Amino acid sequence: xxxxxSSEPMFIERLGAPLGDLVxxxxxxxxxxxxTVRTVASERADRREVVRQLFDIGVESLLFIxxxxxxxxxxSLYQGCTQLERVLPDFSxxxxxxxxxxxxxxxxxxxxxxxxxxxGSAIAAQVGSMVVTEQVDxxxxxxxxxxxxxVVPRFLAGGPMLLMLTIIGVCISFLGGMLTARIGWEVPxxxxxxxxxxxxxxxxxxxxKSLSFGYAIPxxxxxxxxxxxxxSEGVGAATTRSVVNCSFAVIVLDFVISSSVYLVVN
Amino acid sequence: MLFLRILRALIPPTxxxxxTWRNLYKVGVQSYAIVAVTGxxxxxxxxxxxxxxxxxxxxxxxxxxxxxxxxxxxIGPVLIGLMFSGxxxxxxxxxxGTMAVTExxxxxxxxxxxxxxxxVVPRFMAMMVMLGxxxxxxxxxxxxxxxxxxQWILKVHWxxxxxxxxxSHLLHEFLVGILKAACFGLSISVVSCYFGLRVTGGxxxxxxxxxxxxxxSAIGIWVVDLFLTWATYL
Numbered sequence: 001x002x003x004x005x006s007s008e009p010m011f012i013e014r015l016g017a018p019l020g021d022l023v024x025x026x027x028x029x030x031x032x033x034x035x036t037v038r039t040v041a042s043e044r045a046d047r048r049e050v051v052r053q054l055f056d057i058g059v060e061s062l063l064f065i066x067x068x069x070x071x072x073x074x075x076s077l078y079q080g081c082t083q084l085e086r087v088l089p090d091f092s093x094x095x096x097x098x099x100x101x102x103x104x105x106x107x108x109x110x111x112x113x114x115x116x117x118x119x120g121s122a123i124a125a126q127v128g129s130m131v132v133t134e135q136v137d138x139x140x141x142x143x144x145x146x147x148x149x150x151v152v153p154r155f156l157a158g159g160p161m162l163l164m165l166t167i168i169g170v171c172i173s174f175l176g177g178m179l180t181a182r183i184g185w186e187v188p189x190x191x192x193x194x195x196x197x198x199x200x201x202x203x204x205x206x207x208x209k210s211l212s213f214g215y216a217i218p219x220x221x222x223x224x225x226x227x228x229x230x231x232s233e234g235v236g237a238a239t240t241r242s243v244v245n246c247s248f249a250v251i252v253l254d255f256v257i258s259s260s261v262y263l264v265v266n
Numbered sequence: 267m268l269f270l271r272i273l274r275a276l277i278p279p280t281x282x283x284x285x286t287w288r289n290l291y292k293v294g295v296q297s298y299a300i301v302a303v304t305g306x307x308x309x310x311x312x313x314x315x316x317x318x319x320x321x322x323x324x325x326x327x328x329x330x331x332x333x334x335x336x337x338x339x340x341i342g343p344v345l346i347g348l349m350f351s352g353x354x355x356x357x358x359x360x361x362x363g364t365m366a367v368t369e370x371x372x373x374x375x376x377x378x379x380x381x382x383x384x385x386v387v388p389r390f391m392a393m394m395v396m397l398g399x400x401x402x403x404x405x406x407x408x409x410x411x412x413x414x415x416x417q418w419i420l421k422v423h424w425x426x427x428x429x430x431x432x433x434s435h436l437l438h439e440f441l442v443g444i445l446k447a448a449c450f451g452l453s454i455s456v457v458s459c460y461f462g463l464r465v466t467g468g469x470x471x472x473x474x475x476x477x478x479x480x481x482x483s484a485i486g487i488w489v490v491d492l493f494l495t496w497a498t499y500l
Contacts, residue, residue, distance in 0.1 A: 064481060071488040075495050079340055097319070105315050113348055117480045121356065125473025132469050232367050232469040236360020239476040243352035244300065251307045251345070258314045259419050 029223050036155050036219060039148045046153060053157035057119050061165060068114050069169035072106060073176030081185050091185050095192035098177050104202040107170040109254050112213035115162055116246035120221040123154055124242030127225025128235040154218035162214030163207065205261045212257065213250050220245045285384065289392035294400065297353045301400045302407045304349045305342060309408030310415040312336045334431040337408045339439040344491055346404045347450035350397055351483035355458040358389060359479040362462025363472040371463065390455045397451030398444050405443065442498050449494060453486040
């Protein structure tokens with residue numbers, strides 16, 4: 001930095017470039033969030049479009065969520081019971097423990113990741129291909145705000161739908177685990193279904209997580225889509241960016257919510 | 267189908283070595299940062315979740331065992347695999363899809379270059395090897411993140427965390443995790459190349475293909491995970 005070593009600022013520049021990108025992307029995402037919230041507060045959203053997005057996000061992901069969460073339940077109980085066998089062969093709390101972690105952690109997070117993958121990439125692909133084919137500019141020319149027309153319905157649909165998908169996913173996953181425990185370790189259903197370990201703060205945490213993921217994913221995906229440029233290559237890049245940013249946001253939000261709830265409760 | 271053709275193309279191992287190295291480099295460098303950060307947060311989250319149970323029973327020695335087992339055997343490879351499929355798999359589909367839409371793949375065929383051997387096999391090798399290696403890095407960061415969180419948020423000394431981890435003999439789980447990751451890499455590469463090569467219809471076609479590719483990769487990861495979990499405990 002003192003002029004003698006000319007490679008030093010370049011090195012720092014290279015080190016700082018991803019950080020600068022991160023800060024810029026975050027700022028743009030928050031600006032988009034602000035504009036979306038302002039639009040939601042000031043104008044009525046197009047109800048038909050919201051319903052269509054509810055359908056798109058919710059119903060279309062249902063099968064996907066069902067398969068992945070069901071498999072998660074089978075795997076978790078399998079792993080958990082084989083481990084329990086080594087330490088203490090007492091499976092009476094397996095179901096209760098699994099349900100608690102599912103409600104608090106795995107249900108919202110895995111659903112969030114799956115929706116980030118499916119819906120996040122779909123939104124970015126739709127919005128991105130509208131951007132590169134100049135349909136968004138056409139919207140602007142017709143005096144239609146692209147945020148109001150494209151982002152707001154997806155934003156409004158995301159939160160409630162992810163919450164519902166999480167509830168369904170938790171049920172399916174719990175059922176998958178129940179079958180595994182019954183077939184593999186002969187745990188009776190009545191022992192497995194045990195709600196005593198789920199506290200109210202677990203439920204609050206799960207709902208909080210899935211709602212925040214649900215509202216974050218459409219905004220981040222729409223941001224990636226709106227910043228697409230170039231032809232088909234640009235759409236591909238935007239979709240990739242969307243999946244990565246959305247999954248990453250889910251993991252970071254999960255960490256933030258988990259640790260703050262832990263600190264508040266204890 | 268594509269998987270069989272890749273295997274067939276591998277049998278005389280005359281794939282393009284430089285292309286493979288280039289892909290190894292690209293795949294690794296593209297995603298090491300995201301894998302490290304994902305691993306870090308995965309470890310941190312698992313420690314917090316285990317901490318809740320540990321806090322009730324007071325058995326802090328089990329913290330390293332619980333979190334370490336969950337991260338090494340299950341959560342680490344799966345989360346890293348999902349992030350990898352988002353980063354590298356989606357990118358791969360986009361790249362091949364763009365080549366398909368702009369007729370570069372037909373051009374290769376016209377030059378009598380087999381696209382499977384030239385494009386798919388190097389990616390296949392690169393993803394399989396790299397995801398295994400990246401999972402090692404991710405696991406390392408996960409344990410690091412777990413130690414930090416146990417120190418700061420759970421107020422359990424990091425040494426207790428590491429002793430619990432070392433005493434629970436998790437080498438088998440670690441190796442299973444790496445094996446899982448390599449198989450995830452395999453399935454991601456086959457799926458993403460498959461969806462990339464059959465793109466039609468311009469920019470929106472590429473977007474749709476990427477969407478389908480990440481969805482199929484995620485399902486692939488879960489199914490492979492199920493089978494491997496089952497197979498490694500037999």
